[in-house]
Amino acid sequence: xxxxxxxxxxxxxxxxxxxxxxxxxxxxxxxQNRIGPPITQTWYDILxxxxxxxxxxENGGFLVLVFPVLTLIxxxxxxxxISTITVQSPMExxxxxxxxxxxxxxxVLAIAGSTSxxxxxxxxxxxxxxxxxxxxxxxxxxxxxxxxxxxxxxxDDISRSYSAGIPLLxxxxxxxxxxxxxxxxxxxxxxxxESELSGGPLIEFSGPPLAFxxxxxxxxxxxxxxxxxxxxxxFIPLGLTEQxxxxxxxxxxxxxxxxxTIVISLAESLNxxxxxxxxxxxxxxxxxxxxxxxxxxxLTKGTS
Amino acid sequence: xxxxTKIRSKFPDNIIKxxxxxxxxxLMEIKKAxxxxxxxxxxxxxxxxxMTMTGTDYIESLDHFIIDYILGWYEEGVLVVFRARIxxxxxxxxxxxxxxxxxxxxxxxxxxxxxxxxxxxxxxRKLLLxxxxxxxxxxLRKNYKHDARPPYKAEARYPFEAPENGKMFNIIPFGPYHxxxxxPIYFRFLTNGERIVNTDLRAGFNYRGLxxxxxxxxxxxxxxxxxxxxxxxxxxxxxxxxTQALEKAANFEAPERAKWIRTVMLEIERIHSHLLWLGxxxxxxxxxxxxxxxxxxxxxxxxxxxxxxxxxxxxxxxxPGGVRRDIRDDKKEKALKLVSEIHEExxxxxxxxxxxxxxxxxxxxxxxxxxxxxxxxxxxGPVARASGISIDSRRDYPYEAYPHLDFESxxxxxxxxxxxxxxxxxxxxxxxxxxxxxxxxxxxxxxxTPLDYIPPGVTSVGLVEGPRGTDVHYIIxxxxxxxxxxxxxxxxxxxxxxxxxxxxxxxxxDASIIIGSIDPCISCAERVLVVDAxxxxxxxxxxKDLLKR
Numbered sequence: 001x002x003x004x005x006x007x008x009x010x011x012x013x014x015x016x017x018x019x020x021x022x023x024x025x026x027x028x029x030x031x032q033n034r035i036g037p038p039i040t041q042t043w044y045d046i047l048x049x050x051x052x053x054x055x056x057x058e059n060g061g062f063l064v065l066v067f068p069v070l071t072l073i074x075x076x077x078x079x080x081x082i083s084t085i086t087v088q089s090p091m092e093x094x095x096x097x098x099x100x101x102x103x104x105x106x107x108v109l110a111i112a113g114s115t116s117x118x119x120x121x122x123x124x125x126x127x128x129x130x131x132x133x134x135x136x137x138x139x140x141x142x143x144x145x146x147x148x149x150x151x152x153x154x155x156d157d158i159s160r161s162y163s164a165g166i167p168l169l170x171x172x173x174x175x176x177x178x179x180x181x182x183x184x185x186x187x188x189x190x191x192x193x194e195s196e197l198s199g200g201p202l203i204e205f206s207g208p209p210l211a212f213x214x215x216x217x218x219x220x221x222x223x224x225x226x227x228x229x230x231x232x233x234x235f236i237p238l239g240l241t242e243q244x245x246x247x248x249x250x251x252x253x254x255x256x257x258x259x260x261t262i263v264i265s266l267a268e269s270l271n272x273x274x275x276x277x278x279x280x281x282x283x284x285x286x287x288x289x290x291x292x293x294x295x296x297x298x299l300t301k302g303t304s
Numbered sequence: 305x306x307x308x309t310k311i312r313s314k315f316p317d318n319i320i321k322x323x324x325x326x327x328x329x330x331l332m333e334i335k336k337a338x339x340x341x342x343x344x345x346x347x348x349x350x351x352x353x354x355m356t357m358t359g360t361d362y363i364e365s366l367d368h369f370i371i372d373y374i375l376g377w378y379e380e381g382v383l384v385v386f387r388a389r390i391x392x393x394x395x396x397x398x399x400x401x402x403x404x405x406x407x408x409x410x411x412x413x414x415x416x417x418x419x420x421x422x423x424x425x426x427x428x429r430k431l432l433l434x435x436x437x438x439x440x441x442x443x444l445r446k447n448y449k450h451d452a453r454p455p456y457k458a459e460a461r462y463p464f465e466a467p468e469n470g471k472m473f474n475i476i477p478f479g480p481y482h483x484x485x486x487x488p489i490y491f492r493f494l495t496n497g498e499r500i501v502n503t504d505l506r507a508g509f510n511y512r513g514l515x516x517x518x519x520x521x522x523x524x525x526x527x528x529x530x531x532x533x534x535x536x537x538x539x540x541x542x543x544x545x546x547t548q549a550l551e552k553a554a555n556f557e558a559p560e561r562a563k564w565i566r567t568v569m570l571e572i573e574r575i576h577s578h579l580l581w582l583g584x585x586x587x588x589x590x591x592x593x594x595x596x597x598x599x600x601x602x603x604x605x606x607x608x609x610x611x612x613x614x615x616x617x618x619x620x621x622x623x624p625g626g627v628r629r630d631i632r633d634d635k636k637e638k639a640l641k642l643v644s645e646i647h648e649e650x651x652x653x654x655x656x657x658x659x660x661x662x663x664x665x666x667x668x669x670x671x672x673x674x675x676x677x678x679x680x681x682x683x684x685g686p687v688a689r690a691s692g693i694s695i696d697s698r699r700d701y702p703y704e705a706y707p708h709l710d711f712e713s714x715x716x717x718x719x720x721x722x723x724x725x726x727x728x729x730x731x732x733x734x735x736x737x738x739x740x741x742x743x744x745x746x747x748x749x750x751x752x753t754p755l756d757y758i759p760p761g762v763t764s765v766g767l768v769e770g771p772r773g774t775d776v777h778y779i780i781x782x783x784x785x786x787x788x789x790x791x792x793x794x795x796x797x798x799x800x801x802x803x804x805x806x807x808x809x810x811x812x813x814d815a816s817i818i819i820g821s822i823d824p825c826i827s828c829a830e831r832v833l834v835v836d837a838x839x840x841x842x843x844x845x846x847x848k849d850l851l852k853r
Contacts, residue, residue, distance in 0.1 A: 032596040119476045123498060123812060186590045187662055193590065196813050198483060272663040273590025275813050276498075 006090035017218035018042035027265035049211035067112035068212030075219035095153035113201020124200020128191035167296035174290035187271035225260035344403035354682035356793035357410035417444035484816035541770035545777035549766030562626035577771035626752030671818035684795035685773020690723035
């Protein structure tokens, strides 16, 4: 464990995650000819929710308090596995941990929605589960392709080598496409679908628990936005060495965050919400794409 | 008269009297026992569109009630009022609902408000009054005071349809105020997974008692003001429909210039309503850019209204005898410029949005209403036109300046939500065309001449094609400068009855856009009654109830 790096990561995650959510809202607003809220708006929302009283739903009980905290902890743990603005990552074998946590946290929200026994929450929860089972494989497979090509599950090593190639290109496209659903925004906000399910799994949450959920979700999204950095590094021969820490890494990291934010904003303002059947068709295609990336990377690894 | 002859030859012994109220409007007096069979023949065999149905209390003066069913034949431009008397002490009539399903709500309303029970009605639950309203107090009877407060009846509960025994269904409440449709109505879905198996509907949360107030407190001149407030979106349509009915009753023709200005106002309102709907519909399927863009253009339409009337909404232009404000020539030029701007921006926007793949996928083959069902339920306006029924009262029952203007009424045959969207989208282009024509050839002359005499006891019907369909106002004129009976039938009242049919078999994901696709305007459909804080309307469904369900 590299504690200074971990501390940097956690601090960065908590401070920046709502800011990048605000940025997404701002970009979407500009694309829709609106002025939009300030980019600090998500922070204002969270701070306001934190000041409100806690209301427990009749059938949910204390679980309503457990799930938001769990979501936030799981999302922050994701940051314990990756390297962000540093070359060093806080832990060894972070790749495996990251994949596991990404999958686990996707299911936590689905379960949280079903505990309150609100019909909308249950429908939203079941949609979340279906969507997660469709999307998570693509995330796993595209990240596995990356790990396989780099030959290491530690993010330090992944950051250091340069190995551009077609399989990696396919993998990054598949990753960005899966990110659309992972972030839970239009066109893949099926679970929350404001005008259909009134918030779905979130319906029974209010006040501080909702603030924690929102913070947790935005931290999780930020962790997912961080991954394209490693794909980018693979395409740019930087020659990063053991102790090397350059400003390029910081620039690349933020470039990765901006790229993902813009991709999601664009998808959000150019699409209507998918139905579950259409979303599943779409993600079967993405899964095929990421599988091709994986197969190609196995082949390249095998021959080299 | 063709239709009258047909009915006469089919039922030679059952017709008491036929009188011509005015050109193409007949009053056919029959016995109440003959209602079901005659209406069955007129609606199902002759293809009459169910317009409205109402009851009137004549107990104090004539010792009886009357019940009027009004059917219209759009192709011929004919209206027939079927009237029967109901004697005191025998306050019931055979229900026509088993044969004419669209009579459902009307008969329930007559039962609640006048105490005339439809015998054999398949669904005699409450419609508009709150559950706590006592069963034996009838607010539209003439002996009921407009400000009376009924005794509070505790612990009443609306009897929703229960799922069949032994079958597993989820009950999903959609409302009473679901924020996708922003309207106070309560749908209760029985679902199997996400698929909707059955829908039950509770309306009446917005019943305000406007008709009673009009009959007791207002004069002929002030009612349009109230009529405009029946609905926030199609206000002018209601004012126009009332004014039309009143002017017909008085055999009065408004000045030419006033007629053309009225037409302009109605079309500005149509553009506003359709753009509003296109935005809301985009939001319902998660296409928020559409919401923002359509509403950006809609704002221009509201500037246009402000320029001509001083108000962005609720124009207050249409009054009996003409219009309130004239359109000056300099304003006319500005208005024409604004209209062409709206036209340009709207066409561009329409091209960009209607070709959008994801949006199209969400709208296509959803909420289908077959032509037969649309006929059976007598749906109105864009909903009917999207199912291949070409009805448009601007063309079929011409009023104001419409006979002099060149326009088409778009018709689609698929009957799904996409068809309804296309009908509305093209309707806007026609409205733009109408406004341009009307403003360019505005005739000279006065804009208002007062109505001098309105004969009492005249039955009159005003039909106006609102953005959502034909708006029907039925009046019986009274003696003391006010109406004896005023019945507002907004198009949503007819369209909403057909929604359970559209919803069946589709998933929860499509529910909001299907309900949205009729452009529901609940406050329109439920104008009327007594505002009573004591009756505790909110108790129909407290937050506690909602949690239990």
